[in-house]
Amino acid sequence: DGGITQSPKYLFRKEGQxxxxxxxxxxxxxxxxxxxxDPGQGLRxxxxxxxxxxxxxxxxxxxxxxxxxxxESFPLTVTSAQKNPTAFYLCASSTTxxxxxxxxFGEGSRLTVL
Amino acid sequence: AQSVTQPxxxxxxxxxxxxxxxxxxxxxxTPYLFWYVQSPGQGLQLLLKYFSGDTLVQGIKGFEAEFxxxxxxxxxxxxxxxxxxxxxxxxxxxxxxxxxxxxxxTGTRLKVLA
Numbered sequence: 757d758g759g760i761t762q763s764p765k766y767l768f769r770k771e772g773q774x775x776x777x778x779x780x781x782x783x784x785x786x787x788x789x790x791x792x793x794d795p796g797q798g799l800r801x802x803x804x805x806x807x808x809x810x811x812x813x814x815x816x817x818x819x820x821x822x823x824x825x826x827x828e829s830f831p832l833t834v835t836s837a838q839k840n841p842t843a844f845y846l847c848a849s850s851t852t853x854x855x856x857x858x859x860x861f862g863e864g865s866r867l868t869v870l
Numbered sequence: 871a872q873s874v875t876q877p878x879x880x881x882x883x884x885x886x887x888x889x890x891x892x893x894x895x896x897x898x899x900t901p902y903l904f905w906y907v908q909s910p911g912q913g914l915q916l917l918l919k920y921f922s923g924d925t926l927v928q929g930i931k932g933f934e935a936e937f938x939x940x941x942x943x944x945x946x947x948x949x950x951x952x953x954x955x956x957x958x959x960x961x962x963x964x965x966x967x968x969x970x971x972x973x974x975x976t977g978t979r980l981k982v983l984a
Binding site (some may be wrong): 760762787789796797798799801804806812844846848858859860861862863864866 | 879906913919970971972
């Protein structure tokens with residue numbers, strides 16, 4: 757079945773550590789996105805990528821980094837520079853760079869900083 | 871500024887009762903419109919979408935939504951709610967000109983009483 761796989765589902769991190777969240781899709785979608793979800797705030801865009809080897813900052817990119825070396829993969833690194841990293845992270849993809857299709861979401865990764 | 875407003879943070883209905891979740895948007899032109907549903911700790915699943923044409927849109931799980939241009943609204947309805955409909959519901963919009971920027975509302979959490 758086609759879809760988006762995020763791992764790990766749960767992750768605990770000590771302050772000062774970098775962590776990487778994995779996102780893999782087999783939908784053959786060009787565009788991929790990372791969102792952060794906090795209670796009562798909806799979804800906020802961290803980074804997005806419309807094509808391999810290219811990505812753009814979203815609304816809350818500070819303290820995060822991404823790479824897009826393969827079409828199917830878009831990992832997110834939460835760095836120690838992110839001041840409040842505890843959140844639920846959602847990866848999504850769409851057929852093009854936006855505006856012509858819906859987003860398909862993974863199951864999410866919950867990061868907790870101890 | 872572009873925005874999506876879901877004025878009801880929480881809604882409680884009895885099983886079998888009808889449901890209407892409100893969504894209003896502010897956008898320069900008519901965007902594409904979506905409703906997503908999220909179960910606790912899960913990703914978002916598309917319920918329905920409006921791109922053009924008939925302003926009454928049918929979706930999965932018996933949901934429908936009506937686009938009203940004059941009111942900048944896209945309210946979600948279901949004639950008879952089931953206990954399994956308890957979840958959080960998000961309205962979202964994206965521009966039609968190929969932008970990446972999907973804008974989400976803050977969500978409405980639905981509780982269903984047996």
